[in-house]
Amino acid sequence: MLDALKDIIRKSSIHVCLVNSGGCNGCDIEVVALLSPRYDLEQYGIYVHNNPREADVILVTGAVTEQWKENLRRIYTKAPEPKIVVALGNCPISGDVFNQEGGCVNAPVSDFIPVDAEVSGCPPRPSEILEAILAVAPGAIAAKGRQKE
């Protein structure tokens, strides 16, 4: 009973924390564009604010630079359970064009924290991001929550 109630509430209230761990900003502004009245992220119950301590979804948008190696783990531990990590764009998935000789990146992000979903593209269109988050986030949060309890 309580689980079911929690599931319903969690599905319609997702807090997102945006972590730019060394990207070019392109994915970040596409997330900001999602807030615009045209896409209106908040109508799906998703609220973007950069606070890991109350986040359900951590959006990582960057190839991991030197400074982020430790900090990324710290941010992940600070987010409360259940939490899911979405790798947004190519940088966290493969390192994009920066993952070459001479680059200072430690991609992929999954080396540091567990990644639940991936959205590829450089950057993905807002509609693609929306589709991916909606497809994965509510179900995954509910499922993770149940495992822990």
Add this chain to the structure above:
Amino acid sequence: MILPIGPIHPALKEPLRLKLKTQGERVISAEIDYGYVHRGIERIMVGKTWQKSIYLAERVCGICSYIHTQTFAETFEKISDERAPLRAQYLRVLTNELDRIQSHLLANSTFFKAVEHETLFMYMLHLREPVMDAIELLTGNRVNMGWNVVGGVRMDVKDVHLQQIMTIMNKLEVEYQKYVEMYEQGPLMGLRSKKVGRMTKEEAIKARAVGPIGRASGLKHDLREDHHTYRDNLDFKVIWRKEGDTFARNMNRFDEIPQSISLIKQVIENLPEGDIRKKVEIGAGFGEWRNEAPRGEVTYMIETNGNLINNASIRTPSIMNIDACAKYMLKDVATVSDAIAAYASVDPCIACVERVVIVDEKGGEKQFQGIFDIK
């Protein structure tokens, strides 16, 4: 006490640590920690052909990605002593101004978000979406456009596109007036922005402030004045203000939007016929080129052997502006929230900044602390 803000913080979009030295609520001074987004782009460029490097230049910064490719291409054109065909130059202006409009709208929306004025924040983003559509229509991607090549642009524009862009611009011109009024005459917005974070002209010169931030402090300097396409073919005037506060910076950006719209209209009306691209035999040598990005001047210095890049150096505007903010704007600000507002009004773009690692001869690598470090 020292109040650290960032790198992950609700007030900031991008990773940066802002250390505010406070006495009670009053901010005495500020310090900035960089280094969270250093990816080593200049080093990756070394030993690559321009065809590959232009995609790297595009990813220096996601917001003003267009101007980076244009400057990169024009640097190579300068090395080879060539110029793109006139039609290509016009198309570059068209895309550049579209990019500037969306960047300025985004910058102002960030400021409104920082002062928690959600209504204007939403209005700004709502205005921005049609501009993004126009960019996508023209180039094929919303952010990283892949539009420039050395010697011209990739694809020709069709009449349908021009008509659609014209419609979007006409609509934008009318709609946007209302929101400027809301900001200019809104009493609450005035309280949050007027006489906050002031920087005088002398300080702006000392801090090498560029772009709308410098222009709002009375530096009448816009590199578009010197660019050959603008200078020879288009009607362009530098927009500047004297006040030097947060309000002036935002208004300066607002005032540049109608000018960009008028430039776009001029381009669409006078677009010459002809080629959009010509083959350039890349010469060997060193070249330097400056352009006006939405945030100020961006400089590319490239040394090439005719095929591969031997050495590349990029100077972006944000680094000067952020330092100017930390040193001059955030001294003696009344409240912490005003400090955040002043910081947001600078339109900081951290991804641009992070290309510097200072190497101390004795102690090895050292973290970059700002432009005043470089002697």
Add this chain to the structure above:
Amino acid sequence: MSSVIWYMYEFARKSWAEKFAGAKSEHDIVEKPDRFRDFPEVFKEYCIGCGACTAACPAPGAIKLVRDEDTTDMEGLTYPVIVMGACIRCGFCAEVCPTDPKTLTCGENHLIREEFTILPVDKMFVIDDYLCIRCKKCMKSCQVDAIHEEDNKILVDQKKCISCGDCLDACPVKGALKGIYISNIEEQKQIINLIVQTLEKTIEDRQEDLKKLSSDKIFKMEYPLVELKEKAINIIPKEEMVMDLMEKITDRLKMRIITWDEEKCTKCRLCVEECPSGAITYNKETGVTRNPEKCLRCSTCHQTCPFGVAGYYLAKFLIDKNSDGEDVILITLKPSQLPVVD
């Protein structure tokens, strides 16, 4: 206060009611424009497996060429596969694809005119007209018709060439068709200088043996490759490129060696006058000396000297394996048959 009045005024105007009634969601949320560059589409059957897309791709690991398994009926197809997590959707692969119709399509990028689809090539292929036997095997093997015949010469059209290297495999004459690296020119020069200087020094160290050689015999020696290779890799850290370069240099290199036998010298100073570069000097204390750095190896001194002080030899090189199975440079030295003043 003024804002309250403004809000009341706005409320009274009732424009909000119209907007509320007429509100509708816009259709363009998911619609993509024609030019939108989505992930490239692959049409397997057109692919010729040249690898132009992988060479051009700016993102590492975004395109992989794969080959299906052979079946009894036909050979497996070779075609590119796009890795979604690494592709940056720039459309450059579609631009450079040389097939017609294109194997890769992306937005409208594959429609860009052919003369501008510049492939960032590493190697340039050229035909040595002197060695070419005009068998035209390379023309048949070329998949993009970049090799053509003109005035009884076989030529490579650099604009069309995609640097696949198929012609190199087809060519029956060694050295007639060459792939030249066009990058790192300065470093290549350094390696050539390094190899030439090392070999010359090695030979000059064996002067004593050379002097004993009679004019109709040849002299053979070996020089181990390992050390030289390590030094060269320090300059260009690509083993493949270094080996290719070394092979080409040693294939074509003919070195002229001058030896100097001071014991035979009678200080007649005939050679000092004759030397065109002033490499041979005389002073009372040291006698006649030769400065190898200035020397042009023109053999004038060898022909002038009546006492046989200056010896003149020709050296040729070949990279091969010796009896122990190590890579060595085989050096063959032959005394020159130039007429000498008696």
